[in-house]
Amino acid sequence: MSTLLTHIAVSDGKIKRASLEVLSRMTQLAEANGHSSEAVIIDANASDHVDEVQKYGASKIYTIEDAIFKNHQNTPLLKALSKVMDEADPFVFGFGSTESTKDILGALAANTDAAVLSDVSEFELTDNGIEVTRPVMAAKILSDNKATGDNILVSVRSGSYDLNESPTEAEVVDIDFSFDESELKATLREIIGASGDKIDLTEAETIVAAGRGAKDDEGQELIEELASVLNAALGASRALTEAGIMDPSLQIGQTGKVVSPQLYIAVGISGAIQHVAGMANSKVIVAINKDPDAPIFDIADYGIVGDLYKVLPPFIEELKKIKS
Amino acid sequence: MKFYVCIKQVPDVDAPIQIKEGNLIQDTDRMVLNAYDASAVEEALVLTEEHGGEVEVVLVGPEKAKETIRKALAMGADKATHITTDNDVDYDSAVYAKVLATFFEDKEYDVISCGKQSQDTDAGLAGSMLAQHLDLPYATNAVGLSMEEDKLVVKRQGDAGQEIIGLPQPCLVTCSNDMNEPRIPSLKGIMQSKRKPMETIALSDMNLDEAALSAKTKVTGYMEKPEREPGQKFEGEPDELAQKVATLLDEEENVI
Ligand SMILES: Cc1cc2nc3c(=O)[nH]c(=O)nc-3n(C[C@H](O)[C@H](O)[C@H](O)COP(=O)(O)OP(=O)(O)OC[C@H]3O[C@@H](n4cnc5c(N)ncnc54)[C@H](O)[C@@H]3O)c2cc1C
Numbered sequence: 001m002s003t004l005l006t007h008i009a010v011s012d013g014k015i016k017r018a019s020l021e022v023l024s025r026m027t028q029l030a031e032a033n034g035h036s037s038e039a040v041i042i043d044a045n046a047s048d049h050v051d052e053v054q055k056y057g058a059s060k061i062y063t064i065e066d067a068i069f070k071n072h073q074n075t076p077l078l079k080a081l082s083k084v085m086d087e088a089d090p091f092v093f094g095f096g097s098t099e100s101t102k103d104i105l106g107a108l109a110a111n112t113d114a115a116v117l118s119d120v121s122e123f124e125l126t127d128n129g130i131e132v133t134r135p136v137m138a139a140k141i142l143s144d145n146k147a148t149g150d151n152i153l154v155s156v157r158s159g160s161y162d163l164n165e166s167p168t169e170a171e172v173v174d175i176d177f178s179f180d181e182s183e184l185k186a187t188l189r190e191i192i193g194a195s196g197d198k199i200d201l202t203e204a205e206t207i208v209a210a211g212r213g214a215k216d217d218e219g220q221e222l223i224e225e226l227a228s229v230l231n232a233a234l235g236a237s238r239a240l241t242e243a244g245i246m247d248p249s250l251q252i253g254q255t256g257k258v259v260s261p262q263l264y265i266a267v268g269i270s271g272a273i274q275h276v277a278g279m280a281n282s283k284v285i286v287a288i289n290k291d292p293d294a295p296i297f298d299i300a301d302y303g304i305v306g307d308l309y310k311v312l313p314p315f316i317e318e319l320k321k322i323k324s
Numbered sequence: 325m326k327f328y329v330c331i332k333q334v335p336d337v338d339a340p341i342q343i344k345e346g347n348l349i350q351d352t353d354r355m356v357l358n359a360y361d362a363s364a365v366e367e368a369l370v371l372t373e374e375h376g377g378e379v380e381v382v383l384v385g386p387e388k389a390k391e392t393i394r395k396a397l398a399m400g401a402d403k404a405t406h407i408t409t410d411n412d413v414d415y416d417s418a419v420y421a422k423v424l425a426t427f428f429e430d431k432e433y434d435v436i437s438c439g440k441q442s443q444d445t446d447a448g449l450a451g452s453m454l455a456q457h458l459d460l461p462y463a464t465n466a467v468g469l470s471m472e473e474d475k476l477v478v479k480r481q482g483d484a485g486q487e488i489i490g491l492p493q494p495c496l497v498t499c500s501n502d503m504n505e506p507r508i509p510s511l512k513g514i515m516q517s518k519r520k521p522m523e524t525i526a527l528s529d530m531n532l533d534e535a536a537l538s539a540k541t542k543v544t545g546y547m548e549k550p551e552r553e554p555g556q557k558f559e560g561e562p563d564e565l566a567q568k569v570a571t572l573l574d575e576e577e578n579v580i
């Protein structure tokens with residue numbers, strides 16, 4: 001019997017859904033293969049989250065609690081993760097593919113001599129490792145990969161697996177951890193633009209995303225109104241984040257975030273492969289674009305060919321009626 | 325100030341792709357400088373233009389990759405090292421990081437910069453692996469860099485906001501393409517690039533052991549992505565279109 005370990009990422013006092021998706025998958029694989037599904041929570045208030053994690057089938061939960069984890073910093077996180085790997089000796093160690101994970105995954109693999117596959121959309125166990133599917137070439141195609149070894153790290157794109165509750169009574173193991181701030185060579189000075197009440201794009205059910213077509217004030221007001229009517233998260237193409245019109249954390253795509261909402265409305269976005277790389281797994285895609293040949297229409301379930309300034313006002317009115 | 329920028333040659337993701345019996349085939353064999361590395365080169369050039377210093381690029385790859393090194397030199401990098409490999413190696417990020425770490429062992433530098441990921445594989449691993457091997461403080465996914473006495477100040481895009489991080493030198497940073505617009509080499513730059521120093525080291529001369537060069541991960545094949553069903557496209561009066569689509573989203577899709 002081996003250990004399948006899942007890292008539970010916490011931000012702003014909330015567990016990232018991506019982590020629970022990985023844990024759900026790990027628990028399923030553990031049951032099917034006679035392994036044990038375990039989890040580790042590393043946070044300033046790690047123990048607060050044990051109950052929630054138990055719901056997804058972890059039979060053992062490691063907690064590492066320290067004030068240093070209030071904000072993401074790679075050195076202490078790496079130290080904590082290396083320590084839990086020593087303790088739990090996981091055959092596979094899974095992560096939700098968040099920006100904080102991307103910051104440390106390679107370093108952790110180098111530190112522990114583990115094989116690593118990042119940003120996978122599916123993974124399976126084999127006798128001596130894992131087999132995964134990863135989107136490559138700006139997510140135009142998929143590649144099959146395998147990793148072999150006794151310790152394998154894998155990070156999983158958000159939305160790849162459904163949440164699956166299978167409550168257990170977990171053994172909780174608090175790992176002793178201390179971090180002397182003087183060990184920190186890099187110093188985190190400031191965090192700009194983070195606000196706890198923003199809807200996390202990677203977890204949003206509905207997303208209204210704006211592109212260059214909606215770059216002026218009137219366009220911005222319209223998309224904000226549309227998002228507010230639908231209680232949607234706002235997203236953006238690179239054209240708008242680059243121009244400083246929308247917040248950089250809202251960028252969706254190869255460089256930005258990968259999202260998988262139930263409904264994605266692309267307004268004035270052409271549908272470049274690098275944008276599509278981040279949103280092609282949305283359940284329903286609506287595109288509003290005045291160019292009938294815009295590539296976004298190739299992947300949209302509902303395409304509206306038209307000027308967004310003319311289409312959005314009646315569209316918003318219609319949605320308000322439906323909502324009321 | 326000495327900047328090293330690690331650059332990689334990658335297939336052009338915009339060129340058409342076919343998959344035949346699990347193999348990836350591109351009609352044009354067009355290879356390009358990884359876009360994220362182009363941003364790393366650009367930023368190193370801007371910082372050394374401002375604060376003085378030298379930019380050297382390092383690439384691990386086959387002979388053909390020389391054209392990518394020339395591109396970086398034409399942009400303005402001062403010199404280059406080419407660590408040459410065979411044509412059809414199946415190295416993963418970990419192997420490249422190991423090779424680069426061995427190269428850097430006896431080098432002096434203030435900053436090593438990498439791209440945040442390879443544009444073709446989106447792995448995003450080699451940078452932080454290299455930092456770990458060299459025991460350097462590092463930051464990934466930089467969207468802005470500035471110098472401050474002996475510190476590199478990095479603005480990195482985190483999950484929710486931008487983190488401002490001070491890194492004591494020597495340090496390593498991985499760059500996002502959201503940081504800048506890489507310059508297009510001028511004719512003069514292209515001419516000058518031919519005379520710039522380029523050192524070539526054969527990987528086989530680097531004394532790396534078998535274990536370092538055998539990848540723990542392998543690509544076993546390629547597949548088409550399941551296509552999305554073609555949807556409906558509506559043209560006509562905005563009012564009617566708006567009403568029609570809103571109703572479909574509500575009644576057919578149940579997503580409102
Ligand atoms: C390595 C790399 C990574 C990248 N990563 C990302 C990424 O993460 N995310 C991302 O988005 N991009 C990314 N890009 C950039 C990408 O290639 C495109 O340049 C970008 O997505 C274009 O944004 P856009 O669709 O808003 O703008 P454009 O391509 O300019 O499209 C604007 C669209 O708006 C339409 N339009 C204009 N006016 C109206 C109107 N009044 N009504 C209706 N429609 C209108 C036009 O017909 C057009 O289709 C990346 C590029 C590279 C090279």
Ligand SMILES: Nc1ncnc2c1ncn2[C@@H]1O[C@H](COP(=O)(O)O)[C@@H](O)[C@H]1O
Nearest residue numbers: 330331384417438439441442448449450
């Ligand atoms: N063969 C290579 N030669 C030089 N640098 C490389 C090489 N492979 C990876 N890198 C660096 O590591 C970054 C990406 O790593 P990865 O996404 O893990 O492939 C690139 O942007 C480069 O800066």
